[in-house]
Structure formats: structure tokens, C-alpha cells
Amino acid sequence: MKRILSIRMICCLVLVIFSLQSLLPGMMAAEQARASEKKETVWKQMKPMKIKKARQLIGETVTVSGIVTADQSAIGNGKLSTYIQDKTAGINIYSAQPKSFPELKAGMKVTVTGKVASYKGLIEIVPVQNRLKVDAVNQTLPAPKRVSIQQLETDQAGKYEGRLVKVKGYVESKPDQPAGGGYNVVIIDKKYHSTILRVMADTGAIDQVKTGKWYEFTGVLSRYDTLQMLPRHKDDVKLLKRQPKPPKIKKEYQATVDRVVDGDTIHLKKPVLGTTKVRFVNMDTPETYHKPKNELDQNQLRFGQQATDYLKTLLSSGDKVTLKIGPEAKDGYGRLLAQVKTKKGVNTNLELVKKGYAPTYFIWPVGDEKDYHTFQQAVKEAKEKGLGIWNEADPLLEQPFEFRAREQKKGLARYVGDSSAKTYVSPENWKDVDVDKRVFFASKEEAEQAGYQPAEEPSEVPLTILSINDLHGKIDQEYELDIKGDGSKGMYGRMDYVAAYMKQKQAAHKNTITVHAGDMIGGSSPVSSLLQDEPTVELMENIGFDVGTVGNHEFDEGVDELLRILNGGDHPKGTKGYDGQNFPLICANCEYKDTGKPLLPAYEIIDVEGIPVAFIGVVTKSAAGMVMPEGIKDIQFTDEVKAVNEGTTELKQKGVKAIAVLAHMTASQNGDTITGESAKLAKEGDDEIDVIFAGHNHEVVNGEVNGKLIVQAFEYGKAIGEVSVTLDRKTKDIVKKSANIQYVDQSSIEKDKEAAAILAHYGKEVEPIISEVVGEAGVKMEGGYSNDGDTPLGNLIADGMRYSMKSDFAMMNGGGIRQNLEKGPITWGDLFNIQPFGNVLVKLEIKGKDLVEIIEAQISPQFGPDYSISGFSYSYDPLTYQVVDLKLPDGSAVAFDQTYTLTVNNFMATATGSKYAPIGRLGKNAETGPEDLEATVAFVKSFEGASIVYQKEGRIQKAKQEEKAAAS
Numbered sequence: 029m030k031r032i033l034s035i036r037m038i039c040c041l042v043l044v045i046f047s048l049q050s051l052l053p054g055m056m057a058a059e060q061a062r063a064s065e066k067k068e069t070v071w072k073q074m075k076p077m078k079i080k081k082a083r084q085l086i087g088e089t090v091t092v093s094g095i096v097t098a099d100q101s102a103i104g105n106g107k108l109s110t111y112i113q114d115k116t117a118g119i120n121i122y123s124a125q126p127k128s129f130p131e132l133k134a135g136m137k138v139t140v141t142g143k144v145a146s147y148k149g150l151i152e153i154v155p156v157q158n159r160l161k162v163d164a165v166n167q168t169l170p171a172p173k174r175v176s177i178q179q180l181e182t183d184q185a186g187k188y189e190g191r192l193v194k195v196k197g198y199v200e201s202k203p204d205q206p207a208g209g210g211y212n213v214v215i216i217d218k219k220y221h222s223t224i225l226r227v228m229a230d231t232g233a234i235d236q237v238k239t240g241k242w243y244e245f246t247g248v249l250s251r252y253d254t255l256q257m258l259p260r261h262k263d264d265v266k267l268l269k270r271q272p273k274p275p276k277i278k279k280e281y282q283a284t285v286d287r288v289v290d291g292d293t294i295h296l297k298k299p300v301l302g303t304t305k306v307r308f309v310n311m312d313t314p315e316t317y318h319k320p321k322n323e324l325d326q327n328q329l330r331f332g333q334q335a336t337d338y339l340k341t342l343l344s345s346g347d348k349v350t351l352k353i354g355p356e357a358k359d360g361y362g363r364l365l366a367q368v369k370t371k372k373g374v375n376t377n378l379e380l381v382k383k384g385y386a387p388t389y390f391i392w393p394v395g396d397e398k399d400y401h402t403f404q405q406a407v408k409e410a411k412e413k414g415l416g417i418w419n420e421a422d423p424l425l426e427q428p429f430e431f432r433a434r435e436q437k438k439g440l441a442r443y444v445g446d447s448s449a450k451t452y453v454s455p456e457n458w459k460d461v462d463v464d465k466r467v468f469f470a471s472k473e474e475a476e477q478a479g480y481q482p483a484e485e486p487s488e489v490p491l492t493i494l495s496i497n498d499l500h501g502k503i504d505q506e507y508e509l510d511i512k513g514d515g516s517k518g519m520y521g522r523m524d525y526v527a528a529y530m531k532q533k534q535a536a537h538k539n540t541i542t543v544h545a546g547d548m549i550g551g552s553s554p555v556s557s558l559l560q561d562e563p564t565v566e567l568m569e570n571i572g573f574d575v576g577t578v579g580n581h582e583f584d585e586g587v588d589e590l591l592r593i594l595n596g597g598d599h600p601k602g603t604k605g606y607d608g609q610n611f612p613l614i615c616a617n618c619e620y621k622d623t624g625k626p627l628l629p630a631y632e633i634i635d636v637e638g639i640p641v642a643f644i645g646v647v648t649k650s651a652a653g654m655v656m657p658e659g660i661k662d663i664q665f666t667d668e669v670k671a672v673n674e675g676t677t678e679l680k681q682k683g684v685k686a687i688a689v690l691a692h693m694t695a696s697q698n699g700d701t702i703t704g705e706s707a708k709l710a711k712e713g714d715d716e717i718d719v720i721f722a723g724h725n726h727e728v729v730n731g732e733v734n735g736k737l738i739v740q741a742f743e744y745g746k747a748i749g750e751v752s753v754t755l756d757r758k759t760k761d762i763v764k765k766s767a768n769i770q771y772v773d774q775s776s777i778e779k780d781k782e783a784a785a786i787l788a789h790y791g792k793e794v795e796p797i798i799s800e801v802v803g804e805a806g807v808k809m810e811g812g813y814s815n816d817g818d819t820p821l822g823n824l825i826a827d828g829m830r831y832s833m834k835s836d837f838a839m840m841n842g843g844g845i846r847q848n849l850e851k852g853p854i855t856w857g858d859l860f861n862i863q864p865f866g867n868v869l870v871k872l873e874i875k876g877k878d879l880v881e882i883i884e885a886q887i888s889p890q891f892g893p894d895y896s897i898s899g900f901s902y903s904y905d906p907l908t909y910q911v912v913d914l915k916l917p918d919g920s921a922v923a924f925d926q927t928y929t930l931t932v933n934n935f936m937a938t939a940t941g942s943k944y945a946p947i948g949r950l951g952k953n954a955e956t957g958p959e960d961l962e963a964t965v966a967f968v969k970s971f972e973g974a975s976i977v978y979q980k981e982g983r984i985q986k987a988k989q990e991e992k993a994a995a996s
Contacts, residue, residue: 076139079190080116083151085144092119092153095167096136097192098248098260100126102231105209108155111190111248112138113170118190120152120250121160124595127625129160134260137164150251151189172246178221180255181302193249193257196268197223198275199239201356204471205441206234212256212360213237215245218275220301222362224256236265240274243267254362277301277357285347290316291335291385292377293363294343300351300364307363308377309354310403312389312428313339314417318435322570323782325435327425331417335385342376343368355395367399381406384416387427391442391468392478400447408464429468430458437610439635442468443475451483452476456539456637488754488763489637492537493688494530495741495749497545497723499523500581500846501552501564502744504787505861509746511771519774521745523567526772527783529748530571533770539636542573545723545740546647546692549593550581551846554798554860555790560602563790565593565609570782573611575632577645577690578618579723584865586659587627614645614690617671621664630675633684639760640684644675644717647692648705648724653941654843656934668693668705669712676714685761686753688719695722695729695740702731702738710736718762719751730767739767747771798857803968806975809849811862813842815892818983821849821862822896824976825960828967830898833871833957835929837879837899841886841936841944844960845896854968854976863961867933872951877924880911881950886943893984894943903987912987933960 076093094112104110108126111118121140123129132138141159145152172192179185180195197215200222206229213225213234225245227234237243246264247257259265286295286304291313296304314332318325343349352367359365367377380386381403388407394400410418417424426434433440440455445467452475453460460483469475472482503523510517534540548568549561556564568576582590592599596608616630631644649665672689679687693705702710706722710733713720719737722729726743741749747769754764811821822840830838847861874882883902886894887909900922903913914922922928930951936944937951957963968976 074141078116079112079114079119082144082153083117083119083190086146086151087144089141089143089156090153091139091141091159093137093139093163094118095169096132096134096138097169098258099134100132102260103228103248103258105228105230108132111250112140113191115170117187118192118248120150120190121155122147122152123155127623128157129155130162132162133165135165135167135169136162137167138162148252149254176221177215177217177223178219178302180223180249181221185249185255188249189251189255191249192246194244194246195223195257196242196244197225198242198272199225199237200275200358201360202234202237202239203360204474207438207441211237214358214360214362215243216275216302216358218272220275220277220357222302222358224254224360224362226250226252226256226258228258231259231261231264233259233262233265236262236267241267242271277353279353281351281353283349283351285343285345285349287345288336288340288343291332291339291380294339294368297346301353301357303358303362303364305361305363306351306366306368307359307361308380309365309367309395310388310390310399311377311381311386313380313386314424314428315431315435322572324425324431328428328431331385331424334416335380338383338385339376339380342370342374342379347371355393378403378406382410384410384413384418387417387463388466389429389468390466392445392470392474394467404447404464408462411463427458442470443472445469445475445478445480446483449483450480452480453483453485454638456635457485485757487757489539489639489757490537491539491541491636491641491753491755492533493719493721493749493751493753494533494540494542495545495721495739495751496526496548496745497692497721497741497749498547498579498726498743499544499549499564499745500547500743501549501556501561501864503564503567504553504555504791505744506774507744507746511773520747520772522772522774522779522787523564523745524779524783524787525774525777526745526748527567527571527780528777529770529772531780532777533750534572541575541634541636541641541643542571543643543688543690543721544568544573544576545690545721546577546579547581547723548576548579550579550584551864553864554794554857555787557860557864557866558601558794558797559790560589560599560606561593562599562603562606563786567783567786569610570786574634575611575643575645575690576613577692578613578615578628578647579692580647580651580654582613583651583655583660586656587663589659614643616644616646616675617649617666617668618647618663619666620662622662627663630671631679633679633682636686636755637757639686639755639757640682641686641755642679642684642688644672644679644687644689646672646689646709648694650941651692653939653944655939657938657940669709672709672717673712673714676716680714680716683760685716685759686755687714687717688721689713689717690721692723694725695720695738696725696727697729697731700731702729702733706738706740707733710734710738718753718765721749721751728769730769737765737767739769741769742771745772798855798860800856801853802856802859802965803854803971804973804975805849805851805854806977807979808851809978811842811845811848811896813891813894814896814984815842815888815894817893817985818896818980819845820978820980821845823898823981823983824849824967824978825863825964826896826898828964829869829931829933829960831967831970832963833869833929833931833955835871835899835931837897837928838931839882839895839897839936839947840933842894842896844933844935856965859964859968860961863964865935865960867935867960869931869957869960869963870934870937870951871929871931871955871957872937872947873927873953874930874950875924876914876922876926876928878946878950879914879922879928879930880924882930882946883911883914884909885946888943897983901983901985903985906986931957 074091082090094114100110108123142153142155172194174194201214210228216222244266247259281300284297286297292308313335316332320326350369354365444458445452446461506522615628618627633642695704695706722740729740739749741747750768753762756763809820826838826840
């Protein structure tokens with residue numbers, strides 16, 4: 029009991045702190061400004077230190093000065109990432125937000141203040157905003173330090189990191205395609221010591237590099253776990269005029285095992301050809317390097333560990349082995365590529381394949397043909413017998429190369445040849461070739477040079493796009509619905525069931541892309557909201573979302589918090605070690621006001637069997653009036669149609685023809701007629717657009733406008749969209765499209781175990797808070813907007829606001845009442861789900877006449893009134909939308925010249941949308957109160973357990989004819 033109380037006290041304290049932050053924005057802003065000024069003063073007083081000293085101060089803020097040695101545009105891969113050097117050392121300058129800083133070019137002298145950090149072993153300085161200054165340009169660059177490849181393999185090589193170096197080497201291997209924006213080229217010396225030359229694509233230097241040649245390379249010595257050189261431009265690659273003979277290697281070497289690392293990697297006690305690391309060739313065991321995040325990860329790890337354990341029965345520390353070197357001696361990581369034979373002559377590579385611990389994995393050139401056929405026969409027999417990874421009852425779910433492509437987000441890159449038919453297929457069609465016939469090629473050119481021809485491919489490519497919208501973090505909520513309208517109700521929604529349907533469909537279709545149309549977070553259940561919506565992100569990652577857009581609610585806590593959700597970083601209310609979202613959010617019409625530069629990428633291109641499929645993101649520009657102005661003060665939402673069309677034009681210039689839009693914009697359907705913002709986009713949008721995934725108004729839509737398919741899949745995870753399209757392989761365009769709305773019916777599928785475990789984990793964390801019973805509802809009370817007059821729940825909440833602030837009147841916006849209140853015990857969690865936004869109450873002084881303008885501003889010609897009210901009643905003319913009668917509870921008229929107090933929430937008090945603006949403009953002498961949820965909880969508790977019964981009371985009514993006549 030003490031433990032539960034302590035958790036509640038802590039959580040209450042957190043809520044109070046959060047409330048104060050929202051309640052006192054002015055004080056917070058002033059305090060932040062003072063803190064910022066104090067930091068700025070401290071930074072200005074910091075004198076530059078030597079870079080050598082700064083490199084030792086990980087985690088501290090320092091100031092250094094140096095000469096930029098490389099253009100960031102050439103080696104930064106779109107980021108601010110380059111190097112500066114003084115007389116003592118060099119260091120990387122890095123920021124993921126390059127537009128916030130001047131573009132750095134070689135020869136600039138700069139002074140930078142920032143925090144010293146380490147990423148993948150590379151020491152870098154992350155600059156503070158406005159603290160990267162260019163002092164001079166066209167300065168003489170430091171002379172490169174001449175080093176040998178052998179020196180770079182020693183522990184002392186770290187002292188050269190960040191500096192310009194010059195080295196001679198022989199190009200042993202060069203990839204045909206870039207990975208992560210660059211090429212990892214292996215260079216070696218005469219004794220086979222090796223290092224990595226990381227040639228960024230933007231340098232244009234890769235064309236200067238040819239395999240089988242000796243060069244003198246100049247570049248910055250960088251690091252990505254291991255040291256690697258970064259040439260800066262073509263002139264950094266110099267072919268030696270006198271070409272020495274290529275390094276020679278023997279076919280076999282004797283060595284001693286130090287330890288088994290995993291199923292296909294060992295370390296040696298002494299180096300062979302300059303390395304102690306050996307990667308087994310001709311096969312590929314499941315991976316073990318990762319921390320599992322889903323069922324596929326766990327399956328890979330389990331089989332990888334089994335392979336490791338088996339190899340440990342074959343090899344032990346101190347064992348003498350023979351290394352049979354492959355056709356290429358080392359891989360891109362500098363590891364020796366070999367078959368490993370024991371003293372008794374057992375080929376451990378082959379044994380792993382025979383026993384079903386590994387598939388074969390031959391990368392061209394395959395080397396010894398006899399070895400090739402021996403290994404391929406072994407894997408064929410293991411698969412036929414159902415051994416290990418080939419056991420149909422419990423198989424390896426992803427081939428190791430397939431796993432790496434997904435987990436590392438690099439995609440499949442190698443073409444796959446059929447050694448029997450002498451044909452090859454594109455990377456994504458690797459399953460078309462049996463495992464015992466597979467040969468992997470770096471490119472189709474390499475495959476054709478080896479005598480392989482393209483396999484015939486079907487002219488059409490199927491693609492399924494799964495979608496969801498307006499989840500609002502309702503990851504644990506389920507809903508009793510009568511979907512068919514025949515009186516038969518069922519249970520729908522909840523994220524473990526959403527996951528089950530989506531994963532089932534992902535597995536059933538060859539090509540799937542999973543997307544969302546915004547408002548996935550914001551207004552969330554306690555299990556998500558109390559932890560900064562990080563549980564919702566984790567579930568989306570578990571399902572495997574590929575891309576999404578922003579809705580207005582992604583901005584509920586401002587741009588900074590949205591960027592933290594995307595990029596990672598701990599939040600006081602969040603989970604420890606939060607590492608960000610692993611799929612992109614896109615928005616073509618979200619831009620910074622001062623520069624016009626995009627807040628997020630406008631679109632994302634996804635490859636489907638060699639066909640580019642693009643998604644453009646867009647949010648209704650009315651979002652600006654739906655969120656706290658302070659949180660979005662630096663950005664603006666531009667015209668949706670213009671932004672989408674500009675994005676489409678860019679994509680067409682890139683040769684993309686299959687285009688869909690993720691539009692957090694309204695769509696409504698009546699029969700075959702679709703209306704709303706998304707329908708307008710369909711009419712005015714570029715004809716190359718094929719599909720629009722709509723959202724925002726929580727409806728079910730499935731139809732076409734102007735040849736464009738529009739799909740909206742309801743709300744809160746109650747349904748998902750399933751769009752089937754056919755891509756033409758020749759034109760690379762969508763030639764067929766159709767959609768189905770799949771309701772998340774719990775009775776038709778088993779919940780997904782992984783998603784259920786995630787829900788259970790976070791549910792346990794928040795359970796002590798949300799399960800507290802605070803009152804008793806005598807009847808079901810509906811809330812939402814007051815379109816048809818006052819609502820029972822709206823009346824309850826508005827009365828609670830007036831009760832809390834002791835004001836004359838109170839108003840509550842309908843969009844802030846997110847659920848109904850069911851009959852029975854009322855828990856803290858129930859009330860949180862109704863009011864999840866963490867807004868605070870604000871009491872304002874207004875004149876009686878002001879109330880008329882405030883009321884009339886919130887009456888929509890299409891929908892009617894919005895606000896729930898307390899302390900007065902009114903009637904209005906449904907034709908003119910004007911107030912006809914305005915009365916106090918005792919029946920007397922509101923005095924227009926008298927001053928009254930009005931309680932609203934801080935969103936209503938500060939929002940700039942037309943229906944909210946009069947509140948902030950007319951209200952005076954603001955007084956801040958508690959969080960709105962806290963006020964409602966206190967009001968419910970004030971009933972002291974008595975049954976609470978609220979009903980429609982006629983607080984808001986359409987005026988009768990005689991009332992209109994009297995008013996006129």
C-alpha cells in the first residue's frame with residue numbers, strides 16, 4: 029500500500045509540475061530567457077582551447093578554433109559534418125540540423141562552442157545554436173600527415189583521428205553501389221594490412237578509384253567503429269605512376285583460435301595478413317549483434333545463438349586451425365575471409381551448413397567450383413531433411429542477409445543469380461532462386477559479365493498499402509460497436525489487434541508498405557500520454573510502419589517535442605533511453621517562417637521491385653488554429669494543394685510516377701460522393717497522384733474523385749485501410765487501384781503477442797494512477813461537441829471548471845472532450861481519456877456583451893455550436909447563427925455592461941482560429957488555475973461517492989419563432 033501511495037504521490041507531483049509549465053507560460057518563457065542569457069554570457073566568456081584537450085572532455089561544453097579541412101557538402105551526406113584542425117589535433121563538427129548553421133567549406137577558420145560527444149567511436153563537437161562563427165576564409169590548410177596502412181592498424185592511430193592524412197595503398201575491392209551515401213573501398217599494403225577508404229558519393233571521387241591499382245590517397249581520418257579515410261574530392265585520389273606488383277597471398281595459413289565470436293566469426297591469437305578477425309565464407313549464420321525489438325529479431329537471435337553454441341563445440345581457444353583464404357582475402361570491414369578447418373580436417377564452415385545452422389552464401393566470384401558444389405549440395409540436403417533453420421514447424425523467419433537489410437534499414441542491394449539456369453533476378457526477388465543455386469552479385473552488370481542473363485519478370489507488380497489514421501494514442505482502448513447496423517455488437521480496436529491484422533496482411537502479400545495519415549499521438553490514453561506517447565511509437569515500430577505524416581495533434585506539445593519524438597532524447601515524463609522513431613514523418617506544407625525551409629521532408633520514396641513509389645505528406649493548414657500558438661510560433665502551414673503539386677513536380681522530374689498523398693485533411697462520403705479538403709486536393713492536384721490517404725475528421729471513406737482513390741479508415745484503431753495497387757514494370761506507374769476498409773474485429777483474429785506484451789508492460793507502469801476510483805456515474809453521459817444542444821458530459825465538465833475557478837461562467841471546447849463517460853465507477857483513467865491534453869484553466873474578465881461575440885464565433889454554419897457551457901444559457905437563430913436570448917441560471921438576462929468572470933482552458937484562451945480568437949482578444953486580467961483534468965477529478969470527488977447524474981438541460985437551444993420575433 030505504501031508503494032502504491034508513493035507512486036501516486038510521485039505521479040501527482042509530475043502532473044503538478046507539468047501543470048505549472050502550462051499554467052505559467054509567461055513565467056516559464058521569462059525564466060528560460062534568463063537562463064538562455066546566462067548561458068550565452070558564459071559561452072561568450074569561454075576562450076578557445078586546444079582541440080587535443082577538447083577531445084578528452086566528452087560530455088562537456090567547450091570552445092575550439094581551427095581550419096575547416098573539407099567541404100561539408102562533399103562529405104557531410106546532407107548533414108553538418110566536417111572536420112576542423114589546429115596545430116594539436118582535429119575533430120568532427122556535427123549537427124543533424126545543417127540549416128541552423130553556416131555552410132562550412134575547406135579553408136574557413138571557424139570558432140565553435142558545443143558539447144563534445146562520441147558516436148561510433150568518433151569524437152565530435154555538436155555546436156550550440158548561434159555559436160558556430162566563421163572568422164576567416166581562404167586560409168592555408170594544414171599539411172597532411174603521411175602514415176602507413178600498418179600504422180593505422182595500431183592502437184596509436186587514434187591520435188590522427190580528425191586530421192588530414194596521406195597514405196599509399198592498393199585497392200583490393202570496391203563496391204558497385206553506395207551504402208549510406210558512400211562507398212567502402214578496402215585498401216591494403218604489400219603485407220596485406222588493410223584499412224577502409226570511405227568515398228562519399230558527393231565527392232565525385234569514386235570514379236577515380238579502380239580495383240587492382242596502387243594509389244596515394246589524401247583525406248580526413250574519420251571513424252565508424254574502426255578508422256576510415258574520407259577523401260574530400262577527386263584530387264585526393266592519385267594513381268601512382270609506378271605501379272608495384274599486387275600483394276601476394278597464399279591459399280592457406282596456419283593459425284590459433286583465440287575465441288568464437290558468433291556462428292560465422294572467430295578471433296585469432298595472432299594476426300594473419302594483418303588481422304585477427306576471421307569471417308567464415310560460403311555460408312552465413314543468423315545474426316546475434318542486435319537487441320530484439322520484435323518477433324523477427326528474436327527469431328534471428330535464437331537461431332544465431334544456436335549456431336554460435338554449435339561452433340563452440342567445434343572450436344575452442346588454443347585450437348590449431350588451417351585457414352583456406354577465399355578469392356577475396358578481406359571484406360569491407362577488414363576481416364579475413366576464409367574456410368576454417370580443424371586439426372582433424374573438419375571444415376567447420378561446411379559442418380554448420382550440413383547440420384542446418386546456416387544457409388550457403390556465395391558472393392561473386394565464388395572461387396573454387398568444387399567447394400561451391402559441395403556447399404550447395406550440403407544445404408540442399410539439410411533443407412530436404414528439415415534440419416535446424418529449415419524445420420518447417422519452427423523455421424528461421426528471415427535469411428541473415430534479409431534480416432540485415434531490414435534491421436539496418438539499408439534494403440536489399442545484391443542481385444541474385446541462379447547458377448543452374450544462368451539467370452539473375454533483382455534483389456527483392458531473391459526468393460525466386462532456390463538457396464542451393466544462389467549466387468549474389470553486386471550489380472546486374474557484374475552478373476552479365478559473369479555470363480548470367482536477366483530472368484523473365486512479370487509485367488505487373490502487386491503492392492498492398494496498409495493505412496491507419498487518427499489513432500490518438502488509443503493503444504489500449506477497445507470499443508463496442510454495431511458496425512453492420514443490425515443490432516449485433518462486437519468489440520473493435522486496441523493496438524495488439526491492429527498489429528495482428530497488419531502483420532497478417534504484411535505476411536500474406538509479397539510487397540507491402542505501411543503508412544499513417546497523422547494524429548497518431550495527442551489526446552492519447554494514459555498508458556501512452558503519461559509516457560510522452562513513446563509507447564505508441566514503440567508499437568508503430570513493432571508493426572513496421574514505413575512512413576507517416578503529421579496531423580495537428582502531433583504539434584500539441586510544440587515543434588521541439590515533435591522533433592524529440594522523431595530524433596530521440598530523454599524526457600522527464602518519458603522512458604529512459606528513448607532513441608526516437610525509426611521511420612520518417614513527412615510534410616510538404618510545414619515550413620519555418622523565417623527561412624521558408626522545410627520542417628520535415630516533403631516526401632519519401634520507397635523502392636518496390638525496382639519501381640519507385642512516393643508518398644507526399646501534407647496537413648490541413650487550419651492546424652495553425654488548433655494548437656497552442658507558442659508551440660508552433662516558428663513554423664507555418666502553407667497551401668496544401670500548392671505544396672503537394674510542387675512535390676509531385678519534383679518527383680516527376682526524378683522519374684517517379686507512382687505517387688500517393690498522406691493527407692491529414694478531411695474527407696466525407698455520402699454514397700459515391702466524396703467531399704472535404706481531400707476531395708478538393710483530388711480535384712486540383714496533379715493528375716500523377718493516384719491515391720490520397722485522408723484523415724482528421726474520423727470518418728470511413730473509400731471512393732474516387734477525379735481519378736484519385738481517397739481512403740480514410742475511421743479512428744482510434746477501429747479500422748485499417750487496405751489499398752491494393754498494380755504497378756506496371758515498364759511505365760513504373762500505377763495502372764490499377766482499389767481499397768477495402770478492414771474493421772479491427774477482435775473476434776476474427778488472435779491478438780499479436782508482441783504488441784500485447786508492449787501494452788502489458790506500459791499498462792503495468794501506469795496502473796497505480798489510472799485505476800483509482802474517484803466517483804460513480806449514475807447514467808451514461810455523452811460528450812463531444814454541442815452541435816445539437818448541450819451534452820450531459822459537457823455540462824459536467826463545464827460545471828467543474830466553474831466550480832474550480834469560482835467564476836461566473838465557464839466554456840469547454842467540444843474537441844477537448846474525447847470520450848463519453850460510461851455508467852458505473854469512474855476512475856482517474858476514465859477522466860484522463862476524456863480530457864487527455866493537459867490544458868490548464870484560465871479565468872478571464874469579460875463584459876456581458878462580449879459573451880455574445882464569443883458565442884457567435886463558435887457556432888458553425890455547417891455543424892452548429894461547439895462549446896459546452898456553465899453559469900448561463902442561450903438560444904440562437906439556426907439561420908443567422910446569432911444569439912437570440914442570453915440568460916443567467918435564475919432566468920434574468922445577462923447584463924451587457926456588467927463585468928463577469930469566464931473560465932476556459934489555455935488552448936481556448938490563446939488559439940488563433942476564428943472561433944477561438946474573440947476569447948483572447950476580449951478577455952482581460954487572466955488568472956491561471958489547475959490542469960483541466962485535475963479540476964474535473966476534484967469536482968467528481970466533491971460528490972463524495974454519491975451517484976452523479978447529468979442530462980441535457982436545455983442550456984443551448986435553437987430559438988423558437990416567438991423568441992426570434994421578440995428579439996427583433
